[in-house]
Amino acid sequence: MTKKMWRNEVKYLTPYVPGKPIEDVRRELGLDEVIRLASNENPIGPSPVALRAMSEALKDSWLYPEPSCRELREKLGVKYDVSADKIIVANGADHIITLIGNAYINSGDEVIYCKPTFTSYREITLLMGGIPIEIPLNKDFEADLNGILNAITSKTKLIFICNPNNPTGTVVKNDELESFLNQVPDGVLVILDEAYAEYISINGYRSGIDFVKKGYPVITIRTFSKFYGLAGVRIGYAVSSEAYLEPLLAVKQTFSVNRIAIAGALAALDDIEFLNKMLLELYEEKERLTIELQKMGFVVINSQANFLFVDMKQEVSTLFNKLMKKGILIRPCSPWSLKTFSRITIGTFDQNNSLINALKEIQQEMLSVK
Ligand SMILES: Cc1ncc(COP(=O)(O)O)c(C=O)c1O
CATH class of the missing domain: 3.40.640.10 (Type I PLP-dependent aspartate aminotransferase-like (Major domain))
Incomplete structure (x- = not known):
């Protein structure tokens, strides 16, 4: 069917592309575990x-x-x-x-x-x-x-x-x-x-x-x-x-x-007890992840949310793909025309460790190619 029948306003809309579904990445890459740090969800879940x-x-x-x-x-x-x-x-x-x-x-x-x-x-x-x-x-x-x-x-x-x-x-x-x-x-x-x-x-x-x-x-x-x-x-x-x-x-x-x-x-x-504990954990992880990312040479903008806005000082698409192959999803900011920036949801202690380790490995791999 052509777009002729569509309401005019609808013709100019582009469907929102949310963070890639975990199920799709698992299936496409044959991975058992996928960590999504791309949609600002709360990985601790509900109380x-x-x-x-x-x-x-x-x-x-x-x-x-x-x-x-x-x-x-x-x-x-x-x-x-x-x-x-x-x-x-x-x-x-x-x-x-x-x-x-x-x-x-x-x-x-x-x-x-x-x-x-x-x-x-x-x-x-x-x-x-x-x-x-x-x-x-x-x-x-x-x-x-x-x-x-x-x-x-x-x-x-x-x-x-x-x-x-x-x-x-x-x-x-x-x-x-x-x-x-x-x-x-x-x-x-x-x-x-x-x-x-x-x-x-x-x-x-x-x-x-x-x-x-x-x-x-x-x-x-x-x-x-x-x-x-x-x-x-x-x-x-x-x-x-x-x-x-x-x-x-x-x-x-x-x-x-x-x-x-x-x-x-x-x-x-x-x-309230659960919420307070979760918030304290998030603040700790936010600080730890910020420091680790800074140590790797990335610039982290001071965020007041459950995600970090990070200048990765290189085209994020390459990093994004390499991370995805390791089962970790972050959000490239290229749809906002910010090609070197990504938005990274603060995960649990273990999820953040996986991200930090994966980024370190990728940096090592990139250095050895040079
Ligand atoms: C700024 C902002 N507003 C609204 C929403 C939508 O939230 P909800 O899941 O309640 O629809 C989001 C979701 O990411 C958001 O980032």
């Missing part, structure tokens, strides 16, 4: 309490889920000290981004975001017939907030800020966000994608949730995919004023969030 809650929920699989996710919204409301009516739950943060696009972007509307960043902002803008306005990150790979402000026109509808940014791990600091939001004109909605917020360890970070509480025109996006280790069951949420969430509720499919995911998310929030 045992969440696992138990999910298996318990399986027996009710024949029942449609409770569509408003009230219990989860109430629990999140207590956590953030906001009313449950200011929260919407969806089938992952990506689904929230889709709902925002469906609800707000008219054909011809301009949508501003910095580049490189999470590709869904571009895709949903194009799908809705909007115009992506891409502002390069500054030289420190941070969002160029002045650049965004200067790009605002009468056609601007949305601004996306990925905070921490994927793939760089950088954040908007201190009072910069407040001053930025104060300069955004009426009629423009700011979307703060905080998929990695739980990993932030610096002082001076302000979450969009604070600004929602103060009545700013902001939608803050969060997910259970990363910190809570629930990427496979698909659940995320947004916090905003009721008025900004109303059109999202209007376009959302009624039963898009399943029972298993709701049960897992509710229980995952409770297991």
Whole structure:
């Protein structure tokens, strides 16, 4: 079938290429074990309490889920000290981004975001017939907030800020966000994608949730995919004023969030001891991996997420292929036109050791060829 029958906007979309599935690499290369450090998943997985809650929920699989996710919204409301009516739950943060696009972007509307960043902002803008306005990150790979402000026109509808940014791990600091939001004109909605917020360890970070509480025109996006280790069951949420969430509720499919995911998310929030321990382990591994990569001559940008953004000082594609043959997947940043950079998810102690050893072996092999 030709593309003639397709909706015009769909013709210009390129399907998102996620980290290569572990199953494909196993099959293609005949490997028993594959370590994926390419998709910013949490290799420790969900808390045992969440696992138990999910298996318990399986027996009710024949029942449609409770569509408003009230219990989860109430629990999140207590956590953030906001009313449950200011929260919407969806089938992952990506689904929230889709709902925002469906609800707000008219054909011809301009949508501003910095580049490189999470590709869904571009895709949903194009799908809705909007115009992506891409502002390069500054030289420190941070969002160029002045650049965004200067790009605002009468056609601007949305601004996306990925905070921490994927793939760089950088954040908007201190009072910069407040001053930025104060300069955004009426009629423009700011979307703060905080998929990695739980990993932030610096002082001076302000979450969009604070600004929602103060009545700013902001939608803050969060997910259970990363910190809570629930990427496979698909659940995320947004916090905003009721008025900004109303059109999202209007376009959302009624039963898009399943029972298993709701049960897992509710229980995952409770297991504070597990979450704290996991975070400490991640910080230790992040520091250790950073030092090891630096020793190998790579430049590691200070990331506030569960991944490192690394300048490998050579075309990453060669390294990527050599690592893949050894059963390790990292994420080359070439789709963002950063040919020498890669994004590496921080794995477990053993996974990181495998990566470090594999990189050392590859460096040795390359030296002996020279
Ligand atoms: C910045 C950012 N936003 C949203 C998502 C989507 O998350 P989810 O798994 O909740 O759809 C990701 C996933 O990698 C991400 O990096």
